[in-house]
Amino acid sequence: xxxxxxxxxxxxxxxxxxxxxxWLSLMILIPLAGLFVKTAELSPSAFWATVTxxxxxxxxxVSFGLAFxxxxxxxxxxxxxxxxxxxxxxxxxxxxxAVVDIPFALPTAVxxxxxxxxxxxxxxxxxxxxxxxxKVAFTPLGIFIAMIFIGIPFVVRTVQPVLIDxxxxxxxxxxxxxxxxxxxxxxxxxxxxxPAVLTGFALAFARAVGEYGxxxxxxxxxxxxxxxxxxxxxxxxxxxxxxxATAIAVVMLIFSFIIIFILNRLQHWAQTRSLxxx
Amino acid sequence: MTMVAxxxxxxxxxxxxxxxxxxxxxxxxxxxxxxxxxxVIIGFAIAFLTVFVGLPLIxxxxxxxxxxxxxxxxxxxxxxxxxxxxxxxIAAGISVGLNLxxxxxxxxxIAKFDFPxxxxxxxxxxxxxxVSPVISGLVFVLLFGAQGWFGPWLMAHGVQILFAVPAIVLxxxxxxxxxxxxxxxxxxxxxxQQEEEAAISLGAGGWTTFWRVTLPNIKWGLLYGVLLxxxxxxxxxxxxxxxxxxxxxxxxxxxLLVEILYNEYQMVAAFAVASLLALLALVTLIAxxxxxxxxxxxxxxxxx
Numbered sequence: 001x002x003x004x005x006x007x008x009x010x011x012x013x014x015x016x017x018x019x020x021x022x023w024l025s026l027m028i029l030i031p032l033a034g035l036f037v038k039t040a041e042l043s044p045s046a047f048w049a050t051v052t053x054x055x056x057x058x059x060x061x062v063s064f065g066l067a068f069x070x071x072x073x074x075x076x077x078x079x080x081x082x083x084x085x086x087x088x089x090x091x092x093x094x095x096x097x098a099v100v101d102i103p104f105a106l107p108t109a110v111x112x113x114x115x116x117x118x119x120x121x122x123x124x125x126x127x128x129x130x131x132x133x134x135k136v137a138f139t140p141l142g143i144f145i146a147m148i149f150i151g152i153p154f155v156v157r158t159v160q161p162v163l164i165d166x167x168x169x170x171x172x173x174x175x176x177x178x179x180x181x182x183x184x185x186x187x188x189x190x191x192x193x194x195p196a197v198l199t200g201f202a203l204a205f206a207r208a209v210g211e212y213g214x215x216x217x218x219x220x221x222x223x224x225x226x227x228x229x230x231x232x233x234x235x236x237x238x239x240x241x242x243x244x245a246t247a248i249a250v251v252m253l254i255f256s257f258i259i260i261f262i263l264n265r266l267q268h269w270a271q272t273r274s275l276x277x278x
Numbered sequence: 279m280t281m282v283a284x285x286x287x288x289x290x291x292x293x294x295x296x297x298x299x300x301x302x303x304x305x306x307x308x309x310x311x312x313x314x315x316x317x318v319i320i321g322f323a324i325a326f327l328t329v330f331v332g333l334p335l336i337x338x339x340x341x342x343x344x345x346x347x348x349x350x351x352x353x354x355x356x357x358x359x360x361x362x363x364x365x366x367x368i369a370a371g372i373s374v375g376l377n378l379x380x381x382x383x384x385x386x387x388i389a390k391f392d393f394p395x396x397x398x399x400x401x402x403x404x405x406x407x408x409v410s411p412v413i414s415g416l417v418f419v420l421l422f423g424a425q426g427w428f429g430p431w432l433m434a435h436g437v438q439i440l441f442a443v444p445a446i447v448l449x450x451x452x453x454x455x456x457x458x459x460x461x462x463x464x465x466x467x468x469x470x471q472q473e474e475e476a477a478i479s480l481g482a483g484g485w486t487t488f489w490r491v492t493l494p495n496i497k498w499g500l501l502y503g504v505l506l507x508x509x510x511x512x513x514x515x516x517x518x519x520x521x522x523x524x525x526x527x528x529x530x531x532x533x534l535l536v537e538i539l540y541n542e543y544q545m546v547a548a549f550a551v552a553s554l555l556a557l558l559a560l561v562t563l564i565a566x567x568x569x570x571x572x573x574x575x576x577x578x579x580x581x582x
Contacts, residue, residue: 010474011484016387020399023380027448028405028455031417034427038420077326084323088316096324098563102331105559107513108411109533110552113540114334117341124333149330181311210410212516213533217540230412234520237416242425249413256408 035253038246050247055223056232060251063229066140067208070147074204075197077148078155085156086163104153108213115146116217138220143228146215151204158200159193166192194270202264206256338556341549353550361527362535362551369443369518369531370511373451377507381458382500386488388459389466390474400463406455414452415520418445441523446531449517454507461503462496468577469495498572505569509562513555 039047050056084090085097103111119126119136129136136142166189174184212230220226229252236245310316343350353359384403388396406414420426422439432439439445473495477487493500515533522529530538532551539548 010390010471010478010487012386012488013391013393016383017391017393020380020384020387024384024399024402027380027452029402031421031452032405032409034420035413035417077322080319081323081326084320087310088320090320090324092324096327098567099327099331101563101566102335102559105509105562106335107515107533107536107552107555107559109515109536110338110513110555110559111334112515113536113548113552114338114341117545118334118337124337125329145330149334152326152330206408210408210413212410212412212519217537230410230516233410233412233416237419237520240425242420242423245416246420249410249416252410253413256410 035246035249038243039250042243042247046243047247050244051251055227056229056248058224059227059229059232060248060255062140062143062227063209063252064255066144067147067205067211070144070151070208071201071205073148074151074155075201078152078159078200078204079193079197081152082156082159082163086160100153100156102153103149103151108150108211109217111149111214112146112217115149115214116142119145119218137218138226140219140226142218142220143215143226146218147208147211150211150214151208154203154207155197155200158203159196162193162196191270191273195267198267198270202259202267205259209252209256335556338549338552341545342553344549345546349546350550350553353547354554356547358527358530358535359547359551362530362532363554365443365446365528365530366512366532369446369450370508372447373454373511374504374508376451377454377458378500378504380455381462381503384459385462385466385496386492389463390471400460403459404456406453411453411514411516412520415449415517417452418448418521440521441525441529443529445521446518446529449521450511450514453514453517454511457507457510458500458503461499461506465496465499465573465577466492495576498569498576502566502569502573505562505565509559512558 042050051060081100085093085100106114116137117123119129119142121127121130121135121137123137126137134141136145170188170192171184174188175181179187210230212228212234215228216231219228219231221231229248233245233248236242236248311319388399419440421428422432422445423429424433426440429440439448473491474487477491478484482490512531513533514531515537518531519534519537522531522534524530524534524538526538532555536548536552536555539545539551
């Protein structure tokens with residue numbers, strides 16, 4: 001392979017690479033490193049006391065637990081939506097396809113006040129739900145709804161291109177060999193989609209864990225009930241308890257990175273397994 | 279992580295031949311689902327997207343106009359609203375500009391050359407996507423706040439960064455950092471470097487090659503990245519909220535003003551400002567769809 005020498009034939013590698021690393025370091029890496037340095041100022045016992053305080057633990061539990069549950073809903077709902085958009089024709093299909101991107105494009109504060117008004121006691125959906133005795137706004141259920149809203153495009157947009165490119169002949173082959181429709185879906189289609197589905201799940205989860213704008217309006221923000229971890233960071237900052245805020249942020253970052261790493265491994269495993277099966 | 283990751287990327291413009299809902303007969307029927315299953319799936323998709331995504335968007339405009347168009351316009355003409363719009367435009371303009379230049383530079387280095395650690399570099403550029411917006415703001419408080427690294431020095435020299443426009447620009451640049459680069463990298467990788475090499479071998483300089491060969495090839499992808507970057511920059515809430523200090527008429531961007539008005543129960547005014555941001559989102563989505571077509575065409579043209 002002469003790619004290396006051939007690719008080096010264009011000018012500007014040193015300059016662009018240098019500028020890229022410089023700007024990346026100044027803008028992203030040094031500020032993020034500052035977070036960890038600041039935490040190091042806390043003694044290990046003080047750090048531990050901060051992150052295991054009941055209010056902190058509860059906020060982390062709310063953020064990670066509800067984000068996981070919402071990502072699970074997004075996984076199932078996203079798959080069904082992708083299937084409908086890719087495999088079927090129905091009136092308004094292109095419009096609904098475009099609608100999927102709205103949570104991604106709509107500023108989070110706008111989504112936040114819209115969802116809150118929608119699900120408030122007198123809201124379009126809140127009123128009928130209240131009649132059934134279900135309270136959504138200002139409860140953990142509201143947080144859950146906002147996280148579902150914010151995560152749905154991630155699953156749909158990662159799975160959609162894979163399903164479009166999926167070879168129909170594979171399905172035909174499975175049917176020729178006598179597989180039922182359900183067997184074909186379970187044994188042929190779903191395994192091919194699995195890596196994309198897991199990626200979408202991980203992205204939706206990661207986004208929901210850190211989500212702030214669309215959640216705080218609908219959450220109610222009661223300490224130990226419906227307080228998310230990012231909000232607790234903001235509260236600690238406003239109290240000038242910088243070290244506490246930083247400790248929570250570091251725990252969130254580490255957890256997010258671990259989860260993304262695990263899901264990456266899972267995805268890699270699913271990919272190699274489906275390749276081996278093919 | 280692969281390049282598919284982190285944002286809902288451009289969807290493929292292609293469509294496979296799909297069975298029409300009413301086309302029950304023929305070869306296709308063999309590998310599609312029974313009609314009732316199809317109806318349930320389509321019904322679920324429509325209901326889910328309508329309830330969770332469509333209704334909130336419609337509600338923004340309905341609430342904004344609930345007291346009539348005159349009230350709506352007067353809410354937008356309010357001096358605080360105008361100041362917020364101006365600040366949002368300034369902050370987005372600067373951070374999109376910075377990320378545009380960085381994106382092109384980074385994409386040139388990453389897409390046109392081979393070097394060890396390329397995947398790591400791409401992952402690092404993507405990092406801001408996996409950081410909570412609140413944490414993105416927090417890092418700048420730690421750097422420039424009164425208790426921060428540069429805080430005392432800045433205070434001694436009378437330089438205001440935190441709770442002022444510079445911090446808003448920095449936080450916005452941080453959260454929108456990957457948009458342009460991650461759009462350009464796969465596009466430029468797909469296009470390869472033969473055209474640039476041809477230009478160089480014919481005697482063109484590096485700059486000329488970039489302006490005359492590369493830029494025309496990537497212009498739609500570049501615009502696409504700028505579009506998404508701008509939408510996020512104008513709409514960013516969490517990171518900016520942490521660094522802005524919420525000084526009325528001075529450091530409130532549009533999303534921050536939405537929050538303040540909403541918390542003061544000025545619902546119509548809050549939704550009026552929100553409706554502008556929602557319009558921005560809609561325009562972005564429409565422009566995005568148009569650009570996706572252009573990029574697809576460009577790549578196909580490139581293949582032949």
